[in-house]
Amino acid sequence: MTEDKKYDLVIIGGGPGGYTAAVRASQLGMTVACVEKHSRLGGVCLNAGCIPSKALLDSSELYVAASRRLADYGVRAENVSFDVSVMMQRKHRIVEALTGQVRKLLEAGRVEIVTGVAELVDAHHVRVSGVSGEIRNLNTNFILLATGSRPVSLPDGDFDGHHIVDSTGALEFSEVPQHLGVIGGGFIGLELGSVWQRLGSRVTVIEMLPQIASGLDGQISRALKRSLDKQGMAFRLKTRVNRVEISANGVNVAVVSGAAEETLTFDKLLVAVGRKPQTHGIGLESVGIERDGHDAVRINSRFQTNIASIYAAGDIVAGPMLAHKASAEGVAAVENMAGMASEVHYDTLPSVIYTNPEVASVGLTEDQVKERNIPYRAGTFPFTGNGRALCAGDTEGLVKVIAHAKTDRILGIHMIGHGASEMIAEGVMAMEMGASSEDIARTVHSHPTFSETLMAAAASIQRQMSKKS
Numbered sequence: 001m002t003e004d005k006k007y008d009l010v011i012i013g014g015g016p017g018g019y020t021a022a023v024r025a026s027q028l029g030m031t032v033a034c035v036e037k038h039s040r041l042g043g044v045c046l047n048a049g050c051i052p053s054k055a056l057l058d059s060s061e062l063y064v065a066a067s068r069r070l071a072d073y074g075v076r077a078e079n080v081s082f083d084v085s086v087m088m089q090r091k092h093r094i095v096e097a098l099t100g101q102v103r104k105l106l107e108a109g110r111v112e113i114v115t116g117v118a119e120l121v122d123a124h125h126v127r128v129s130g131v132s133g134e135i136r137n138l139n140t141n142f143i144l145l146a147t148g149s150r151p152v153s154l155p156d157g158d159f160d161g162h163h164i165v166d167s168t169g170a171l172e173f174s175e176v177p178q179h180l181g182v183i184g185g186g187f188i189g190l191e192l193g194s195v196w197q198r199l200g201s202r203v204t205v206i207e208m209l210p211q212i213a214s215g216l217d218g219q220i221s222r223a224l225k226r227s228l229d230k231q232g233m234a235f236r237l238k239t240r241v242n243r244v245e246i247s248a249n250g251v252n253v254a255v256v257s258g259a260a261e262e263t264l265t266f267d268k269l270l271v272a273v274g275r276k277p278q279t280h281g282i283g284l285e286s287v288g289i290e291r292d293g294h295d296a297v298r299i300n301s302r303f304q305t306n307i308a309s310i311y312a313a314g315d316i317v318a319g320p321m322l323a324h325k326a327s328a329e330g331v332a333a334v335e336n337m338a339g340m341a342s343e344v345h346y347d348t349l350p351s352v353i354y355t356n357p358e359v360a361s362v363g364l365t366e367d368q369v370k371e372r373n374i375p376y377r378a379g380t381f382p383f384t385g386n387g388r389a390l391c392a393g394d395t396e397g398l399v400k401v402i403a404h405a406k407t408d409r410i411l412g413i414h415m416i417g418h419g420a421s422e423m424i425a426e427g428v429m430a431m432e433m434g435a436s437s438e439d440i441a442r443t444v445h446s447h448p449t450f451s452e453t454l455m456a457a458a459a460s461i462q463r464q465m466s467k468k469s
């Protein structure tokens with residue numbers, strides 16, 4: 001084993017947390033190595049998560065539009081069909097292009113990309129085992145842990161990659177499953193369930209809680225469920241999974257809701273019951289890095305672990321497992337190493353579910369505001385009242401703005417509807433700037449646009465206030 005040159009920073013993990021941090025560190029003048037065990041950079045997000053799922057969501061959505069919606073617009077399209085293999089090839093090209101761009105970005109920043117499995121040796125050394133067995137020992141001032149997360153499996157139903165799959169497997173089906181079972185009505189279950197349901201699968205989502213996407217504002221979650229119900233997705237809420245068995249017929253899932261147990265049979269089963277931090281095999285124990293009860297690496301407000309030279313960012317630390325959260329933390333961690341006082345504003349972290357209609361939110365839900373006894377006003381506006389939505393034929397959904405009853409400062413914005421993933425950025429910016437609902441209501445929006453729904457929801461709070469005074 002040879003002792004390498006000394007780096008300012010070695011990053012373990014080339015996903016959104018790691019590669020974004022690498023670029024920022026090189027801009028700050030650091031010498032950086034980024035270690036990634038896969039040949040492609042980009043982590044789960046680019047290779048087996050956010051990006052490929054959106055590629056398939058877009059393909060399947062176009063199929064639905066062409067086969068079922070175009071006639072309403074006066075457009076004739078007969079004998080519309082699809083080809084799963086072409087959808088998969090397109091998805092693959094997008095992943096290749098984007099991961100290639102990330103590689104070029106790091107190379108342009110003179111970040112050394114090291115392919116291999118990294119393990120901490122001590123506070124300043126990282127051992128890397130390369131693909132052909134070569135070992136390197138990287139000597140560094142700082143280390144950033146950005147190894148991400150891995151899917152949680154069921155106690156007795158481990159992924160076999162064929163019948164029982166995780167999100168990666170559900171992005172690779174070579175044909176449309178007849179009956180797809182989805183355990184977990186969260187982000188992954190609803191997005192990937194949508195892909196295959198649109199292409200003809202019968203999809204049944206089994207969720208142990210009384211509502212899907214339970215972190216959402218209740219009104220939005222109910223609206224999403226109504227919409228997915230209409231599209232034909234079946235839901236078994238308040239339902240627990242007792243056993244999972246692979247049989248000649250497919251996968252048998254013994255579920256219980258109330259007292260009775262029943263068995264549901266699927267030809268494929270997607271298990272999407274959450275993810276856990278990827279903390280194994282990277283030497284955390286040998287260096288004594290502290291973790292919390294959920295196995296997440298503990299960090300302070302500067303993203304520093306209990307070992308001063310080792311920082312951590314992304315899914316490996318606590319908080320929502322979102323790519324943009326990981327990137328923001330990676331950048332802030334590196335800036336802290338460089339002596340800057342950077343932070344991530346978790347109160348204004350947006351989240352999006354790319355179903356149709358899309359769901360997007362930022363800030364507190366109405367239930368959270370109530371639980372905290374914060375005096376508030378909520379204003380809503382439906383997409384049916386929006387001219388652009390009527391023209392586009394996308395009238396499903398609503399926007400909700402929650403503001404403090406005394407100060408009018410915006411506490412949360414929640415929306416379901418066409419373009420919500422893009423529209424939420426305005427809400428995030430408003431909250432970042434400490435805006436009031438009056439600020440949004442008085443901001444002139446182009447007409448006709450979907451974003452007028454946000455202005456109108458804020459204006460409805462203004463009307464409530466003027467009625468009071």
Ligand code: NAI
Binds near residue numbers: 183184186188239320
């Ligand atoms: P999730 O936490 O969003 O949803 C998991 C769901 O499974 C929860 O509703 C939970 O109540 C349910 N569940 C757990 N155990 C169960 C059981 N035994 N039986 C039935 N239901 C059960 O996790 P998910 O969907 O696996 O996603 C993992 C992570 O990936 C999330 O943290 C999410 O933020 C992230 N992600 C984000 C996306 C986005 O930003 N659009 C897309 C996909 C994933």
